[in-house]
Amino acid sequence: MNSPEPNSNDLLTSSQLKALEAESIHIIREVVAEFEKPGLLFSGGKDSIVMLHLAVKALQPAKLPFPIVHIDTGHNFPEAIEYRDRTAKNLGIDLVVGSVPEALESGRVQASTLPGASRNRLQTPVLLDTIRDRKFDAVFGGARRDEERARAKERVYSFRDEFGQWDPKNQRPELWNLYNGFTNTGQHIRVFPLSNWTELDIWQYILEENIELPSIYFAHEREVFERDGMLMAYSEFLKPENGEKVFTEKVRFRTVGDMTITGGLKSDAETLEQVIAEIAVARVSERGASRADDRTAEAAMEDRKREGYF
Amino acid sequence: MELLRIATAGSVDDGKSTLIGRLLFDSKAIYDDVLDSAEQHSRRQSSEYFNLALLTDGLKAEREQGITIDVAYRYFSTPKRKFILADTPGHVQYTRNMVTGASTADVALIIVDARHGVVEQSRRHAVIGALLGIRHVVVCVNKMDLVDFKEEAFRPIQDDLHALLEELEIESHHFIPISALEGDNVVEKSDRMPWYEDGPLLPHLENLELSDLTQDAPFRFPVQYVIRPLSNQYHDYRGYAGTIASGSVEVGQEIAVMPSGATTTVTHIESPDGEVTSAGEAEAVTIRIADNLDISRGALLSSASERPTSDNTLDATVCWMGERSSLRSGAMLRIKHATHTARAMVNELQCKIDINHVSVTEASEELKLNEIGQVTLRTSEPLVFDQYASSRGTGSFILIDESTNETVGAGMIGRPPYLGEIGS
Numbered sequence: 115m116n117s118p119e120p121n122s123n124d125l126l127t128s129s130q131l132k133a134l135e136a137e138s139i140h141i142i143r144e145v146v147a148e149f150e151k152p153g154l155l156f157s158g159g160k161d162s163i164v165m166l167h168l169a170v171k172a173l174q175p176a177k178l179p180f181p182i183v184h185i186d187t188g189h190n191f192p193e194a195i196e197y198r199d200r201t202a203k204n205l206g207i208d209l210v211v212g213s214v215p216e217a218l219e220s221g222r223v224q225a226s227t228l229p230g231a232s233r234n235r236l237q238t239p240v241l242l243d244t245i246r247d248r249k250f251d252a253v254f255g256g257a258r259r260d261e262e263r264a265r266a267k268e269r270v271y272s273f274r275d276e277f278g279q280w281d282p283k284n285q286r287p288e289l290w291n292l293y294n295g296f297t298n299t300g301q302h303i304r305v306f307p308l309s310n311w312t313e314l315d316i317w318q319y320i321l322e323e324n325i326e327l328p329s330i331y332f333a334h335e336r337e338v339f340e341r342d343g344m345l346m347a348y349s350e351f352l353k354p355e356n357g358e359k360v361f362t363e364k365v366r367f368r369t370v371g372d373m374t375i376t377g378g379l380k381s382d383a384e385t386l387e388q389v390i391a392e393i394a395v396a397r398v399s400e401r402g403a404s405r406a407d408d409r410t411a412e413a414a415m416e417d418r419k420r421e422g423y424f
Numbered sequence: 425m426e427l428l429r430i431a432t433a434g435s436v437d438d439g440k441s442t443l444i445g446r447l448l449f450d451s452k453a454i455y456d457d458v459l460d461s462a463e464q465h466s467r468r469q470s471s472e473y474f475n476l477a478l479l480t481d482g483l484k485a486e487r488e489q490g491i492t493i494d495v496a497y498r499y500f501s502t503p504k505r506k507f508i509l510a511d512t513p514g515h516v517q518y519t520r521n522m523v524t525g526a527s528t529a530d531v532a533l534i535i536v537d538a539r540h541g542v543v544e545q546s547r548r549h550a551v552i553g554a555l556l557g558i559r560h561v562v563v564c565v566n567k568m569d570l571v572d573f574k575e576e577a578f579r580p581i582q583d584d585l586h587a588l589l590e591e592l593e594i595e596s597h598h599f600i601p602i603s604a605l606e607g608d609n610v611v612e613k614s615d616r617m618p619w620y621e622d623g624p625l626l627p628h629l630e631n632l633e634l635s636d637l638t639q640d641a642p643f644r645f646p647v648q649y650v651i652r653p654l655s656n657q658y659h660d661y662r663g664y665a666g667t668i669a670s671g672s673v674e675v676g677q678e679i680a681v682m683p684s685g686a687t688t689t690v691t692h693i694e695s696p697d698g699e700v701t702s703a704g705e706a707e708a709v710t711i712r713i714a715d716n717l718d719i720s721r722g723a724l725l726s727s728a729s730e731r732p733t734s735d736n737t738l739d740a741t742v743c744w745m746g747e748r749s750s751l752r753s754g755a756m757l758r759i760k761h762a763t764h765t766a767r768a769m770v771n772e773l774q775c776k777i778d779i780n781h782v783s784v785t786e787a788s789e790e791l792k793l794n795e796i797g798q799v800t801l802r803t804s805e806p807l808v809f810d811q812y813a814s815s816r817g818t819g820s821f822i823l824i825d826e827s828t829n830e831t832v833g834a835g836m837i838g839r840p841p842y843l844g845e846i847g848s
């Protein structure tokens with residue numbers, strides 16, 4: 115795909131993104147107006163980055179009146195941590211870190227002894243503890259409704275009890291742009307301002323707004339090894355086993371999550387336009403395959419969970 | 425227009441899932457300028473039946489999960505437009521779902537089985553769409569392949585629904601004969617229906633122009649949040665943040681602050697990208713004014729010359745959504761209207777509205793789940809509003825149960841334009 119030239123299609127994309135942006139800003143403002151202590155879940159993944167960018171726009175020129183919250187598995191790409199810390203500093207906002215390693219150490223949570231078990235699962239109790247400790251009554255998450263079929267019916271406001279549990283009977287119809295934020299004791303809400311955004315919208319918005327992403331999203335040389343058909347990054351958290359050889363490859367990552375379970379893609383896409391072009395082609399070939407559809411969908415879902423969507 | 429919001433509803437087995445699956449699936453193909461068209465076509469032919477079935481099955485499985493208050497939101501786009509589809513089952517038990525999905529819709533997409541013609545459900549979908557202020561209806565007469573693509577199967581349906589839509593005062597309506605299963609007139613024009621002169625569904629949706637009634641609508645801006653940085657750089661900055669519910673505003677314009685009625689001038693308008701000289705409907709902006717007035721969330725900035733109504737008595741059409749309660753005279757509820765929350769008492773349930781027919785009402789003591797009626801409410805403080813027919817944003821409200829905090833009602837201020845005299 116050639117590099118895009120400004121044309122009427124681009125303008126149209128722009129106006130669609132503007133409409134989505136306005137809707138998200140409306141949601142963020144509603145929450146800030148009606149809740150005492152919001153927090154914004156920030157994983158350094160592209161969705162949470164866009165969400166933060168929208169929050170800044172919603173409340174400017176005031177500083178964000180709430181912290182960003184990172185539920186840290188401890189297995190981070192150093193680039194992601196650097197990005198997170200720099201972002202918090204530049205925006206002058208608090209960073210709250212809920213640490214899975216600390217919870218493991220204190221015995222608050224227990225690691226699974228199953229082979230290949232990730233810290234993914236452990237994020238949930240750590241998130242809940244963080245919510246309780248900090249008394250958050252509303253937590254912004256970057257989840258979208260197009261991510262998987264099961265999310266098609268998700269609300270923008272998702273009511274949770276103190277165990278973070280979601281009871282279908284407690285979810286409310288969402289009409290017009292009126293959000294009922296009255297909560298019962300012990301309840302908090304998860305808010306998804308990106309509900310109506312698709313993956314393509316997210317990428318196009320990042321491109322249009324020139325939003326910086328952690329460098330691992332772009333092709334770079336890295337020491338990797340192959341496992342289960344995926345290219346795993348060699349790091350202090352993840353070492354090769356029996357016969358797995360480490361080699362250098364040019365790769366990019368689709369998500370910024372736990373290094374021990376995030377596979378990289380062999381890629382030459384060094385710029386945002388090139389990454390988007392690669393994604394477009396991948397979507398096309400995905401449609402043709404049959405079995406591969408399931409596997410891709412499954413894998414993608416896992417990716418997104420790793421990205422911190424709870 | 426950038427985004428098109430569509431509400432679909434259909435009776436079971438009319439082919440709605442198949443049609444939606446095809447729209448979702450085939451629209452992706454339109455984006456592919458990486459493949460040449462021949463390759464696109466052959467890929468589509470081979471994989472399409474399998475994928476369509478997958479999507480269709482998925483959609484059906486969701487439906488089988490039982491009666492809930494869910495609306496399923498699906499997304500697809502073409503290079504021309506992004507679509508948000510709010511999909512709900514069509515049975516009368518799902519009325520509150522349809523009301524929810526229709527509340528934000530620009531277009532109602534009604535699917536009719538060519539063999540069965542217009543059934544009660546199709547009528548109800550049209551009535552609900554009209555009640556919720558949808559101004560455009562597209563009727564797809566599906567399964568044309570099972571009626572030999574005959575014009576005789578299509579025209580009576582068109583005539584029947586045309587009459588209904590006229591009665592409902594929905595001016596913009598369009599009928600397309602399709603086969604969702606075989607693809608006729610969905611994305612590409614069918615060559616098996618030469619008697620049909622217009623184009624297929626997707627291009628119609630791409631080009632549908634929403635009537636720009638908003639052009640001359642009076643300015644309405646519910647204040648959502650007051651932005652006060654209190655920083656050194658912005659020490660005196662006080663901005664009123666919100667989404668323009670209708671009309672437009674310009675720097676220098678005189679506006680009224682409701683409910684007080686005080687007037688002032690707009691000095692700055694900030695869009696998400698910086699200062700602008702004007703802004704219009706659905707834009708999220710921050711407005712600053714010349715005078716130091718006491719304005720907080722719940723206030724409404726409006727056109728100085730065309731003001732909204734301020735009153736604590738409302739005549740409204742309400743859809744009851746509460747499962748464990750019903751709406752009765754004397755009931756005490758919370759009401760959320762734009763950015764204003766207050767308490768409301770049901771003064772009178774004037775009548776229940778029969779949503780299977782136009783203009784039929786009956787007296788009733790209560791509105792139960794999924795029922796719609798005309799109601800008089802008294803609020804604890806005056807609301808600043810417009811008729812729903814003129815402005816969805818300042819004419820709509822939700823009712824909230826004070827003890828459970830559930831959303832139990834959806835309301836539209838005023839009465840449906842086509843509803844005749846209530847009584848008898």
Ligand SMILES: Nc1nc2c(ncn2[C@@H]2O[C@H](COP(=O)(O)OP(=O)(O)O)[C@@H](O)[C@H]2O)c(=O)[nH]1
Binds near residue numbers: 434436437439484604
């Ligand atoms: N012959 C024919 N069958 C169709 C058409 N559209 C849908 N169907 C079939 O009708 C049945 C019900 O369709 P489905 O989309 O599940 O209906 P829904 O319940 O309204 O979502 C399925 O067996 C479809 O394959 C069509 O245009 N022609």
